[in-house]
Amino acid sequence: MNQSFIIGQYVPKESPVHALDARTKLVIVFFYVLVTFSAETLSSYLILFLFAAFGAVMSRVHPLFIVKGLRPIWFIIILTFILHLFIQRQGEVLFSIFGYAIYDQAVIQAAIISSRLFLLILMTTLLTLTTTPISITDAVETLLKPLKSLKLPIHELALMMSISLRFIPTLIEETDKISKAQASRGIDFRTGKWRDRLKAIFALLIPLFISAFKRAEDLAMAMEARGYRGDYGRTKFRELKFTSLDLIVFLIFIIIVIGFFYFNG
Amino acid sequence: MIEFNKVSYSYDKNSGNAVDELSMSIEQNEWIALIGHNGSGKSTLAKLMNGLLLPTSGTISVDGLSLSEDTYWEIRKKVGMVFQNPENQFVGTTVMDDVAFGLENLGVPREEMVKRVSAALKEVDMYSFKDQAPNRLSGGQKQRVAIAGILAIMPEVIIFDEASTMLDPNGKQELLETIKGLRKTKKMTIVYITHDLSEAAYADRIIVMNEGRQWMSGKPREVFQYQNELSEIGLEIPLISSIYAGMNEHGVKLEKEPLHMKELVDQLWKLSSKM
Amino acid sequence: MEIVFENVDFIYQPNSPFSHQALKDISLTIKDGDYAAFIGHTGSGKSTLLQHLNGILRPTSGTVRIGDFELTTKKNNEIKSLRRKVGVVFQYPEHQLFEETVEKDILFGPKNFGMDVEEAKHNLPTILEEVGLPTDVLQRSPFELSGGQMRRVAIAGVLITEPNVLILDEPTAGLDPRGRKQIMSLIDSLHKKKRMTIILVTHHMEDVLRHANQAFVLNKGELVMQGEPVEVFQEEERLRKIGLGIPEELQLINQLKQTLGLPITYLHQSPSELGKDIAKALHAGGNR
Known part of the structure; x- marks a missing residue:
């Protein structure tokens, strides 16, 4: 197995991102993904990128480690870019290559789609790099608790x-x-x-x-x-703690989202 | 503490009884070694003691409570069990999570849980490993975590169902030392299942199982005198006991049957200083 | 087949942050027909060393020679014929069974090695008798058998390819005293009657003393002691320092020598014979 492949790996560090409640991270990543799919302008992408970069820096995971770890993904992103370059046939012809015409809209589309892909992977990787799998499981369980009544x-x-x-x-x-x-x-x-x-x-x-x-x-x-009888009368040892840090991060995220929709037009 | 009254159990109707009309009792605070070759019914017996199996006929009572479908949850609080494979009973992703598992099941409030988990881990000397994942632990360490998980529930009886079989000599030693340590600090009934008679030597009493029945019961010294009979049912007395048997035949008589090396050497020293 | 290790190093995941040297400069010789035992605790490098004997692993540097085969850092294309000659019984070998019937499972090896399957089939009753299984198990599913029987099926599956060297990694783990005795005497008879070279890995020092004629002690990837078991076990202190013990009978003999001055030599006596010798020495009055 390729040891430098980092998707899904947890890197233990003491950082503000590691210290966040797993639920906070999960909810933010979820909405981040939703928002990213509606991004259309360059400045809105810039905002999203800045937020992800900020998170990456705050996680104290070495940036080179992240860049190297995502190496197999770069290939997919570049492939996506090139495919879109040739498939899209809107706007004006910029130049042609091997007899294929490249349109200006195609360049924009290709850039958008591949940055979208990049941001999605970066954010979810950031989540798994800073959160133990078991905390993610706990977060999923508590967040989905309302569904128990169904x-x-x-x-x-x-x-x-x-x-x-x-x-x-x-x-x-x-x-x-x-x-x-x-x-x-x-x-x-x-x-x-x-x-x-x-x-x-x-x-x-x-x-x-x-x-x-x-x-x-x-x-x-x-x-x-050891007395396991399903969910019956059970308490939990692992606890998730929502602290003021989580509140601050949520506020920052809301401001980012507002800024995003402002620039997204 | 545990009473068996004419208990039989068979896994399916066509095969014979794995436990056959067995009556016996285990006293409070006793350390019992339950021995027998593989397939002698000793593990079945263990699973009957905490309601993992219910008898086909006969009755079992634990601490005055009669075992049935209505009471086995109560009985499992009183009788904890450490199994053979250290890997396959480790439920949690870390040592602490695993020790807490039983407490979670019983609905113990979290503050209480934190206290009990730490206390139990300190008792088996695994506290410094509290955040470790199981794949970083040796077999002996995993078994100690399993013991901590049971101690946290504060039962009256702990059953060790061949808990040493898959351990290396150091792991076996670790396990036995942990049990000896517990016996010093707590009142607790121990049922130790094994086919290794040198481990059984530490018990107060040995119950020998064969063909689903109690074949013999007595203090280790008494049981180890039946070297030939035990070897006929596939068991081997500890090496020191067989050496002593050889000495005995050639005129060396000691006050008491030696159970381990120190007892033998000490008594020989006394004897030779008289000669 | 003679087995020679010459300055063998083995490093897991070299040139990575996870790199770990499991064998350090190992040189040793196991002669044809030897009964060699490897001692050392978990993580000492025993299993890494064993995996070099049939080419599952190749040395990072140095050379391993098994008869005419040579394993170096380079890939060897004759690995299959080496594996036929060097049989390995892994720890808990019953976990490797997978065929529908015992017969098919035992014949799995011969098929893979391209041996004459009909001839192998012909040998089945002999092999079954050797490992102590009745012939009527052949058409049964291996998973209906008891744990001890499954282990014998696995061993039969290795013996059927008629290896010259047999490697056994803790073959008695989890067995009761009777099962242990049977497996140990099976190995003895393979060694004596079939003149197989036996390589045993075990935690039971008593077995090393009673059965092996060569003992190798590994610690942290290094070969720290080797020689005849009785000699190796003389160095009780050194072994204790690396967390290993010596057989109980030798411990007793040492203690009797120290406390009572009884001169008793270990000559592969049975426990009751040893008791007799101690009684005699006592009556003679010791050397005090």
Whole structure:
């Protein structure tokens, strides 16, 4: 696995962004994404970019780390830019390349779409870089709490998410172990006929599933032994704290949004 | 503390009873070692003690409360259980979260929880690891966290269901030392399930299971005298006991059957100073 | 097949912030027909070292030679035939079973290695007898069997390719005393009757003392001690310092020597014979 790929990774640091309530970050990212989709003018993009850059600086995660970590994404962004350059056929012809005409509207559209993509990825990456997966889960659970009255299994969903997070390293280790065991029995995962390779994948997946089921069974029994009976009469140990810092950040965000709509016309 | 009255349990109707008409009782504050080879019914017995399984016939009572579908939630507050695989009983994403899990289930208020989680972690000497993720811990450390999770609920009985089987020698030592430490500071009934008789030597009493029945019960010294009989049902007495048996046959008689090396050496020293 | 490590280093994820040196300048020789034991606790580099023996890992620098095969930093295209000759029984090998029937699972290796499957099939009853399984398990699903039986199926799946070297990583983990004894005596008979080179990784020092003729001690990726088990275990202090113990019988012999001056030599006695020797020495009055 490419270790420098940072999407979804958490970087522990002590920064104001890390200290924010996960709910605050989640709500802001949500509305930021919505707003970004309605951005049309250059100045509105500038405002959005400034907010994201401000967040990135305040997170104290090294900017080079972010730029490098997003490297695989740059490719997608540039591809998006080029595709739009050739597909859009509105406005005046600026110049032509290999016999293809490039229109001025196309350049603007391509710039808009790719900056939009960039901002979305930057903001969501900032969220995962500064928030532990389990806090995100907690935030999702509390934010969706009103839906419980509609009989949606919010607690169960959140528990499922947190247990999956808990077992990801375990399963990675297990996959490594089983693939080494099967390789020792002469299997080759990389070369050979597609039928053989399919068989090789089965030799890996079946033991992995069996062991995951066994783990699930053990875990269910351990949870039951410790008095787990669903959401019934349950309290929570992890708490999310909404502080004055969160309030300030929300106010800044509201001002940004107002400024955005002002410049967006 | 725990009473079994003619208890039978079978996993399905076609197979025989995993536990067969078993009657026994475990006293308050006793450290019981439950031993037997794999498949002797000892783990089934453990799961019957806190209502993870309900008996097919017969009755079980814990602390005066008779086990049934209506009472098992109550009984689980009294009987905590540490399982074999350290990995598969770790529910939380960090040590603290895992210890709190049982308390959350019981609806303990948060301030109380924070106190109890810290206290329990200090008791098993894992407090400095409170923010660690489970994949950073050794097997022995995970088992200690599991014990803390149970201590936080303040039960009367802790069952160790082959909790040492998957640990390396250092991990086993860690686990036994933790239990010995607990016994010094608290009143607590311990049921320790194992097939390793040198671990069973630390118990007050050993119950030997075979074919779903109680095959023998007695103090470790008494039980270890039946070397041949135990080996017939797939068990092996501790090395020190077999060495002593060899000495005994050749005329060396000690006051009491030695359970571990120190007892043997000390007694031999006394004996030889008389010679 | 003789196994030789020459100045082997292994680094996980080199040139990255996560880089970690798991083996440091390892040089050792395991002779053909040896019963070698590797000791060291979790993280000492044992499993990394084992994975060099059948080319799952390749050294970052240095050379590993297994018979005619040579593993260096360069890719080796004959890895498959090496893997056939060097069988590995991983820890909890029952977790690698996946076929519908025991027979298919055992024959998985021979198929992959392009061996004569009919001939392998013909050998099934012998192999099953060796590992102590009844022949009627062949058509059953491996997942219906008990944990101990599943482990034997996994071991049979390795033995069927007739390896010259057999590596076992904690083969008795989680077994009860009877199961442990059976597996250890199976390994003994493979060593003696089939003249296989055995490489055992274990935490049970008693097993090292009783079965192996060579012991290698690893600590933090370095080979710190090697020699005959009885000799290696002489250095109780050094082993304690790196968190390892010595077999209980040797501990007892040492203590009796120190406190009572009893001269007892360990000559692979059974526990009751050892008791007899102690009794005799006591009656002789010791050396005080």
